[in-house]
Amino acid sequence: MSATRQLRAFTSSCRALSSRNVVSRCASPIRSGFTPRQVSRVAPSTLSTSWGARAFSLSAPARDADRTLSQKLEEEIKYEKEITSAEGTPEWLTAFQDEGIWTIETQPGSDEITLLRTFGNEQIRLMFTIADIDSNPPENLMESEEQETPEEEQEIPTYPIRTAITVTKSGSKGALSIDAICQDGLFTLENIAFYADAKLGTELSADADWKRRGLYMGPQFEHLDVNVQEEFEVYLRERGISEGLALFIPEYAEFKEQQEYVRWLESVKGFVDA
Template sequence: MLRSTTRLTSLAQTAAKRVRAVQLRSPSAISTAMERQAVRLAVTSFSGVRGLTMSAFRASQGVTDQDLAHCLEKELSFEQENKSTELPDFLTKFNESGLFKIQDAPGHNEVQLTRTFGTETITVTFSASEILNAEDTIMENNEAPNPKELGSEEQVAEMEDEDVDFPTSSYPVRFNVLIEKPGQPTLSFDLTAEDGDYGVDHISVYEDNKMAKNQTAEADYQRRGYYMGPTFGFLDDDLKASFEKYLEERGIDGEMALFIPDYIEHKEQAEYTRWLNQVRNFVRA
């Protein structure tokens, strides 16, 4: 396996920069900026909407609708103004390699990367919700600054354009690799990526190819009844090394271990903006 010494992007860097951007809009928002702006958890933001009493929505327009719509509009405008119009470098590089095709439907958590290798069909599956694993890492490594220690708004504004080095941070991302051959069972690898490297957790064999691929609750329940294979770390070292070379030859390597977390961050940001737009339109309707 290849281990990269640098991350293409860092959630910690993104978190700190977003905290400073939030300060210009509202100093009182600093205490929650790390969670709201860095991790961009839609469920966290949406919980505030669900917490409103039902009586506020019995009429066609509640007394809080206008304020909520204004806040959503403000947040959406901020995200759109800071959105890059260019494709991220990591994604451009991935597409240029031509090894895998990305299957990503807006509004869905699951992302798939597919390719062929000889007679084999290889499918890499991961979920955008894996970014939840980053929350504790972000909050532990980066504390929200005290606004009293930052000085005036003018001083904060001057900090906006400064290049500041922040400690890098990573988080574990689980993903799955399915390898299919005509007329053969499906080989399934459960893996975890972190710090530009990956580790194999389990290797399973599924006689029912459809069951191995389906993402339904029923298929997931059926897979739980199958033998998931031995713990990979307990295997003979030579056998483990052979499996790792087998995967690397098929494009499951350090580059893939870097790409998946980067794509999750990219997708989560796009989904957050999409979510803001949908909720705003609903409240305003």
């Protein structure tokens, strides 16, 4: 989910948890003056009448549940669309596209984004996914309830996004494959592999992935000589794998995730209403 929605959900869950804790403390039979023995002596008829009747009253016909769920989905769709329409096309996205350096490729319903560019006789592809937004919860959302701050003062959370970068050259059979983490305006390199067969290094298929498993992938980046590490960073920065792109990627991931979230809400609502 987007950082704003994640922050909103986290705040709501903290408040709900706090309310449940208060209720559980007040409802505890031991804190109310009953010992465990006394509780066990409560007449079974009393328990079955009070709790059984209440549980029965909470049950509802299936169609009522459908209608209620549909209404809640509609409310969420309206809320999210109001945010989207108010923002329009973000200036940062327009500016990025106007530069004409990278081409963005993605499909509706897909969680993957591909950035493509040409650099001299090289073709550079950078791939990432919006799934990392949900699978990597931000550390600054993990604060305890006791340290809650007002919503307007809370920081927008950040999270790591994995990127897969490949560099190929026209007239060359090989390919470089680079794994890096993008977070807080920086790329942290993890591994740089070389494939003698460019097709094997760039093909996105189960068969190609299986074949890659048996190959030597090179050492961990941090195990390379420091001077070699620095030159690799310069090499990538010269090709646009820089701070500016590292700031763009999480922004676009959230933008794409917002679009897919609204599409998901509409699809689920359509199914419930059918």
